[in-house]
Amino acid sequence: MKKLIIKYFNMLIVPVILVIIWQCLSNAGLIYDVILPSPIKCWYAFVEIVKNGSLKVDLLVSLKRVLFGCLWGVGIGFTLGLLSGFSRVVERIVDPIINILRQIAIYAWIPLIILWFGIGDTSKVIIIAKAVLVPVYINTLGGIRDINTQYIELSKVLELDKWTFLSKIVFPSAAPVIFSGLRLSVSAAWTSVVAAEMLGGLTGLGYALLNAKDYLKSDRLIALMAVIAVIGILFDNILLLLQKQIFKWKEA
Amino acid sequence: MAEYASGILEIKNVSKVFRTKEKEVKAIDGVSFTVNRGEFISIIGPSGCGKTTLLRLIMGIEKDYEGDILLNGKRIEKPGIDRGVVFQDHRLLPWLTIEQNLALGLKTNKKQLNMEIENMLKKVDLTGFGKSYPRQVSGGMSQRASIARALIRKPEILLLDEPLGALDALTRFNMQGELEKIWLYNKTTMIMVTHDIEEAVYLSDRIVVLDSRPCKVSRIFKINLPHPRDRRSKEFEEYRTNVVAAFRDSVGDYVI
Ligand SMILES: Nc1ncnc2c1ncn2[C@@H]1O[C@H](COP(=O)(O)OP(=O)(O)OP(=O)(O)O)[C@@H](O)[C@H]1O
Ligand SMILES: [Mg+2]
Numbered sequence: 001m002k003k004l005i006i007k008y009f010n011m012l013i014v015p016v017i018l019v020i021i022w023q024c025l026s027n028a029g030l031i032y033d034v035i036l037p038s039p040i041k042c043w044y045a046f047v048e049i050v051k052n053g054s055l056k057v058d059l060l061v062s063l064k065r066v067l068f069g070c071l072w073g074v075g076i077g078f079t080l081g082l083l084s085g086f087s088r089v090v091e092r093i094v095d096p097i098i099n100i101l102r103q104i105a106i107y108a109w110i111p112l113i114i115l116w117f118g119i120g121d122t123s124k125v126i127i128i129a130k131a132v133l134v135p136v137y138i139n140t141l142g143g144i145r146d147i148n149t150q151y152i153e154l155s156k157v158l159e160l161d162k163w164t165f166l167s168k169i170v171f172p173s174a175a176p177v178i179f180s181g182l183r184l185s186v187s188a189a190w191t192s193v194v195a196a197e198m199l200g201g202l203t204g205l206g207y208a209l210l211n212a213k214d215y216l217k218s219d220r221l222i223a224l225m226a227v228i229a230v231i232g233i234l235f236d237n238i239l240l241l242l243q244k245q246i247f248k249w250k251e252a
Numbered sequence: 253m254a255e256y257a258s259g260i261l262e263i264k265n266v267s268k269v270f271r272t273k274e275k276e277v278k279a280i281d282g283v284s285f286t287v288n289r290g291e292f293i294s295i296i297g298p299s300g301c302g303k304t305t306l307l308r309l310i311m312g313i314e315k316d317y318e319g320d321i322l323l324n325g326k327r328i329e330k331p332g333i334d335r336g337v338v339f340q341d342h343r344l345l346p347w348l349t350i351e352q353n354l355a356l357g358l359k360t361n362k363k364q365l366n367m368e369i370e371n372m373l374k375k376v377d378l379t380g381f382g383k384s385y386p387r388q389v390s391g392g393m394s395q396r397a398s399i400a401r402a403l404i405r406k407p408e409i410l411l412l413d414e415p416l417g418a419l420d421a422l423t424r425f426n427m428q429g430e431l432e433k434i435w436l437y438n439k440t441t442m443i444m445v446t447h448d449i450e451e452a453v454y455l456s457d458r459i460v461v462l463d464s465r466p467c468k469v470s471r472i473f474k475i476n477l478p479h480p481r482d483r484r485s486k487e488f489e490e491y492r493t494n495v496v497a498a499f500r501d502s503v504g505d506y507v508i
Contacts, residue, residue: 173347
């Protein structure tokens with residue numbers, strides 16, 4: 001318990017001090033309100049968007065997009081990764097395509113995708129799926145390819161059939177790497193949904209940011225950014241916890 | 253009462269050359285000896301002299317060799333469960349429990365299998381650890397589990413490549429006793445590569461001393477002592493001294 005308190009103290013000390021300094025500077029009238037409103041003002045803005053329900057609506061819209069984007073992206077990335085992992089022919093076909101995809105930043109894709117699919121949910125989901133697909137694919141393939149040759153030897157010595165070899169050796173040994181890919185991709189999904197909503201659309205957190213900017217509501221802007229950060233950290237921590245649960249065997 | 257099998261292994265004029273782009277390495281050069289049914293053979297020799305390569309040939313992992321390696325009269329061409337293997341690193345799969353490691357790939361029905369696992373764990377002194385993961389047990393226990401994994405498949409012959417090499421001195425000492433018990437109980441034919449001459453004298457019916465570069469049989473010692481052996485007896489000491497002397501000769505200018 002004491003350890004936990006010290007841990008959180010260490011984690012929070014710098015942000016808390018910064019916020020205190022920021023508040024003091026604002027109180028002293030040293031920063032313009034429109035440029036950087038005080039932390040308390042941002043807090044009030046946060047309370048306001050919670051109370052009037054707009055935060056809930058935007059958040060749910062964004063989360064739903066992330067969920068579907070992730071489902072598609074993970075599904076496709078994982079399947080392609082597995083196929084490439086098990087067949088050099090598939091790898092030679094799929095790898096260049098993934099490589100092209102990953103060389104072009106997500107922002108560069110957005111205009112074209114909007115042109116094709118409009119500014120609704122579909123285009124957002126596609127953008128997120130693309131962001132997710134790449135790390136999942138790369139880690140799945142890498143995890144399978146990096147299997148320890150000693151385990152391959154072992155399965156020969158034990159005369160394992162193909163299915164046992166895949167399910168008991170290849171897949172479990174690749175699973176931790178695949179899961180790290182998943183964690184990376186959820187971060188990618190969360191950052192790209194905001195970007196996608198900012199570059200086109202009338203709903204979601206990204207749009208809310210844009211809207212706040214247009215009305216020069218910098219307090220709301222900062223409140224929304226804080227929400228985005230907290231949710232992103234929350235996602236990552238949940239996945240981290242999950243990872244520790246699933247890969248108990250790994251801990252020393 | 254053929255609960256455990258024990259095969260005869262004949263190694264007849266076996267040579268193995270590794271060819272890489274730059275050069276050829278003759279790892280084994282005309283090695284011959286026979287391992288009798290139920291016999292415990294140790295192989296010792298200088299580092300890099302081809303002991304592991306010889307075992308890998310017997311495992312069937314390394315192919316393209318000259319001469320013949322016959323298990324019960326049949327030439328070895330590929331790996332198979334008639335040869336059990338214990339690697340220096342226990343090579344248990346960390347994501348499977350000890351039990352699951354033992355059961356890996358076995359198609360016996362569940363009830364029968366559980367009984368066999370139970371028995372086997374008892375034999376290697378691991379009762380109650382079936383549900384543990386490898387990281388939760390000590391190095392010596394892992395190595396015993398790895399021996400159990402090999403033995404549960406009832407191999408004709410058990411191949412051990414420095415099975416105790418990674419253990420600390422005390423654990424190693426105890427494990428030698430365990431290995432002796434297991435062998436006395438099963439009477440499975442065993443071939444063990446080791447660097448430890450005392451270990452070889454303690455466990456083996458015969459010790460094959462290999463020469464280095466290229467690997468040839470230098471001498472074969474027969475150890476005529478009853479089990480369990482007393483390491484402090486005069487005869488034991490005599491055998492040990494003789495093998496050490498032969499080993500020195502085969503190592504030549506190298507330092508042991
Ligand atoms: N796959 C390979 N390709 C090329 N050369 C190899 C290969 N495997 C082994 N060798 C060579 O064959 C020789 C014998 O190697 P081996 O591993 O059998 O020795 P060892 O007696 O087991 O040594 P140690 O006591 O150190 O374990 C060495 O010179 C080694 O470099
Ligand atoms: Mg070796």
